[in-house]
Amino acid sequence: MxxxxxxxxxxxxxxxxxxxxSIDEEDIQAVIEVLKGDYLTTGPTLAEFEKAVADYVGAEYAVAFSNGTAALHAACFAAGIQSGDEVITSPITFAASANCILYQGGKPVFADVDERTYNIDPAEIEKKINSKTKAIIPVDFTGQPAELDTILEFAQRHNLVVIEDAAHALGAEYNGKKIGSISDMTMFSFHPVKPITTGEGGVITTNDKDYYEKLVQFRTHGITRDRSKLNEDHGPWYYEMQLLGYNYRMTDIQAALGLSQLKKxxxxxxxxxxxxxxxxxxxxxxxxxxxxxxxxxxxxxxxxxxxxxxxxxxxxxxxxxxxxxxxxxxxxxxxxxxxxxxxxxxxxxxxxxxxxxxxxxxxxxxxxxxxxxxxxxxxxxxxxxxxxxxxxxxx
CATH class of the missing domain: 3.90.1150.10 (Aspartate Aminotransferase, domain 1)
Structure with a gap:
């Protein structure tokens, strides 16, 4: 060095x-190009950004959201968390890591952290698992990945979903693999102080097609235009709200900034x-x-x-x-x-x-x-x- x-x-x-x-002229010009174009939201730049994130971390899918908290909420929905379910997470984190459980009616269960890494301690997770446990949300505190191999082994044994809060960890690696390609779902945040920024924004990466489809629908009011999934079909204009989703979309303006930032x-x-x-x-x-x-x-x-x-x-x-x-x-x-x-x-x-x-x-x-x-x-x-x-x- x-x-x-x-x-x-x-x-x-x-x-x-x-x-x-860290914003430079290249970032500014990328945003200007979108502002001069036809799509400010739900356009091609968003899809391009999602693909770039998925490719970077080595995941099959990436779904972008208006912020990291919205992304965590969507992941909890996709995991099927509901009233009566318990989800284990770390107490040393921003409130969103636990709030997303409450949004779905679940109960956050806090497991103590490792004295050295300050990440959630797998031994403490194991003590908290019971018949009500639905998922684990480990947090990659400061950008250092949690002990994912042990956590994923617990999850497989007990049929739990692992939603990794990697808000700090875009670009980090665990056992030689990029974070974002390992857990069932992984959240990255694009707040201004994070590894890259879109102003506000977040993403979930996953290798599971079912999770991917649920995430996409959840972020757009629970609406689908997929003709194969419609209960009725009135014509080319027709769409259906099939679940209670939210408007959690990221704009193409944000995605343009994210694409430029990702290169750096x-x-x-x-x-x-x-x-x-x-x-x-x-x-x-x-x-x-x-x-x-x-x-x-x-x-x-x-x-x-x-x-x-x-x-x-x-x-x-x-x-x-x-x-x-x-x-x-x-x-x-x-x-x-x-x-x-x-x-x-x-x-x-x-x-x-x-x-x-x-x-x-x-x-x-x-x-x-x-x-x-x-x-x-x-x-x-x-x-x-x-x-x-x-x-x-x-x-």
Whole structure:
């Protein structure tokens, strides 16, 4: 890896966000071309984008949606999740990973995470499986794939569906295979801070034709124009709403941006890995910090770089260290508040203490800036700020 050098001075420091999109003139021109064309939505660019995503990850099908949450909702519908069903997922994730279960009337069941990877622990999943369990939603936290071989073995044994929340993991690999080609269904998000962006957007990839057809119909009000599936046929104009779906379509405008971004994904991932390597080299010997663990089975997409504070070696709280880094103009964040901490979930009867490892991790983690457009100077400024703040708070 090339040496990252610094030319940042106190005078020209700017606030550095934890993540942001990387848009260039090629992206802008791709969107303009669609704006000048005949189709702004439900047109050929959307189909082209879906095929490009499927080809990239090695899946048979890809179905694009208005956002990642909509995609997860659709996947839960396609999996047949309904009232009375239980679905096992991680507490260390954005609320959408569990909300999508509630949308279908199911019950989220939170399994604790692995102390090293912060991904859902397969041993904890196994403890939660019962006759009501319908599916598992593992989350590829920070871009590092969950332990998919074990999870898929559980799923096969118990006849469960695996819906992989890979919002962070487009471009990541597990056991030499691209994420998106392994689980029954896989969701990718195209929010601006994700590996590529369509502004808002998401996709489900799958190798199952039945899931594919259900996903397509669900995102368009439950409507089909497929003549072979109609109950009646009044003529060429005729269509039928056969199930209660939603308007979850992605526009061709978004798809054009996604197509252009997808061409840059490998370059984006390479840069993310360079930055993550620089951080790990810089922080690896700091006794007050734990740097991210990387499984030998996977290649992370490095959506996030999360450091863990050894609070017993520090004289300040996580909040104090977080605020000190912000004063250094480093846009740190915390990913994530355990889902069942949120008031809505508390009202549903979930209580703290449910996943003790996840709760302990939450109290100790801070997310550092990591995105492809970061300069070498930006990276060195983050390193400097972290070292300075940790030194100031070390016992």
């Amino acid at each position: 090339k040496k990252l050098t610094s030319d940042t001075t106190k005078e020209n420091k700017r606030f550095l966000p934890y993540g942001r999109q 994904l490998d370059r984006f991932i390479t840069r993310r890995r360079e930055i993550a390597t620089a951080y790990t080299e810089a922080f690896g010997d700091i006794p007050e910090l734990v740097t991210p663990y990387q499984s030998p089975l996977s290649q992370s997409g490095w959506h996030l770089y999360v450091i863990r504070l050894k609070l017993e070696k520090l004289k300040g709280s996580r909040k104090e260290i977080f605020e000190a880094l912000q004063r250094e103009k480093i846009g740190v964040n915390v990913h994530y508040i355990p889902v069942y901490y949120h008031p809505y979930y508390q009202k549903l009867g979930y209580q703290r203490g449910l996943c003790p490892i996840a709760e302990k991790i939450y109290e100790e983690i801070i997310t550092l800036p990591l995105f492809p457009a970061m300069t070498d100077s930006d990276v060195q400024e983050v390193i400097r700020a972290v070292k300075t703040v940790v030194k100031n708070y070390a016992k």
